[in-house]
Amino acid sequence: MAMLHIVNKSPFEKVSFRSCLNHVSKGDSVLMIEDAAVGAIEGTSFSEKLKTAMGDVSVYVLGGDLAARGLSEDRMIDGIKAVDYAGFVDLTVENETTQSWL
Amino acid sequence: MATKKFMFVNRKAPYGTVYALESLEVVLISAAFEQDVSLAFIDDGVYQITKGQDTTGIGQKNFSNTYKALGDYEIKKLYVSKESLEERGLTQDDLMDLVWEDEDDDWAEKPSIIMVDRSEMAAVMAEQEVTLSF
Numbered sequence: 001m002a003m004l005h006i007v008n009k010s011p012f013e014k015v016s017f018r019s020c021l022n023h024v025s026k027g028d029s030v031l032m033i034e035d036a037a038v039g040a041i042e043g044t045s046f047s048e049k050l051k052t053a054m055g056d057v058s059v060y061v062l063g064g065d066l067a068a069r070g071l072s073e074d075r076m077i078d079g080i081k082a083v084d085y086a087g088f089v090d091l092t093v094e095n096e097t098t099q100s101w102l
Numbered sequence: 103m104a105t106k107k108f109m110f111v112n113r114k115a116p117y118g119t120v121y122a123l124e125s126l127e128v129v130l131i132s133a134a135f136e137q138d139v140s141l142a143f144i145d146d147g148v149y150q151i152t153k154g155q156d157t158t159g160i161g162q163k164n165f166s167n168t169y170k171a172l173g174d175y176e177i178k179k180l181y182v183s184k185e186s187l188e189e190r191g192l193t194q195d196d197l198m199d200l201v202w203e204d205e206d207d208d209w210a211e212k213p214s215i216i217m218v219d220r221s222e223m224a225a226v227m228a229e230q231e232v233t234l235s236f
Contacts, residue, residue: 010115010146012189035118038149043191064159068117070152070166070196084159 004095008034011046020101026056037065109230112147125236133175140179173202
């Protein structure tokens with residue numbers, strides 16, 4: 001059963017993003033929204049942790065949340081896909097279940 | 103009224119929570135009382151002053167331009183943590199060009215952003231009489 005994990009906290013402030021990555025299963029998807037969007041950027045103290053997880057899971061970010069924080073999509077870690085709200089809906093449909101890491 | 107040294111410590115990214123906007127509101131109020139105001143941007147607070155913020159995709163008001171007006175309110179000491187930028191893959195080039203105009207120097211524009219390391223930030227904090235944390 002593929003699960004969509006939704007993360008909304010910055011990985012630099014809270015442990016919820018790390019905890020999410022420690023509990024995902026192969027084939028799951030992770031979507032970064034709100035303050036979690038800053039975790040999508042390459043070359044941070046968090047990026048290696050996320051890249052390691054990307055061997056097993058697909059990773060997405062809400063592009064609008066990146067742009068709001070002054071971060072352009074060309075700075076994302078390779079392999080992360082930016083989606084809009086319609087893409088968010090698609091992800092909830094494609095996965096059997098969702099889990100929010102608040 | 104006596105002037106006191108006020109510092110506003112900003113540690114959260116904008117838009118995800120209301121802290122950044124609320125801090126900015128109180129900073130502007132404090133300026134009206136002509137206090138000696140400094141701002142600190144630490145941890146995720148550095149995202150508050152990144153350049154090129156575009157909130158059209160999230161349907162929230164973009165308040166980043168307000169930081170550019172702080173110089174007009176005599177708020178011209180914005181201390182930014184070097185380590186916090188580095189941990190986030192950012193440099194000073196990613197921040198807005200925030201300036202104030204020096205009336206004693208023919209209104210020359212001077213930078214408001216002061217890059218400091220943790221020990222320098224600690225020293226600035228130690229000088230404050232009032233510290234408000236957001």
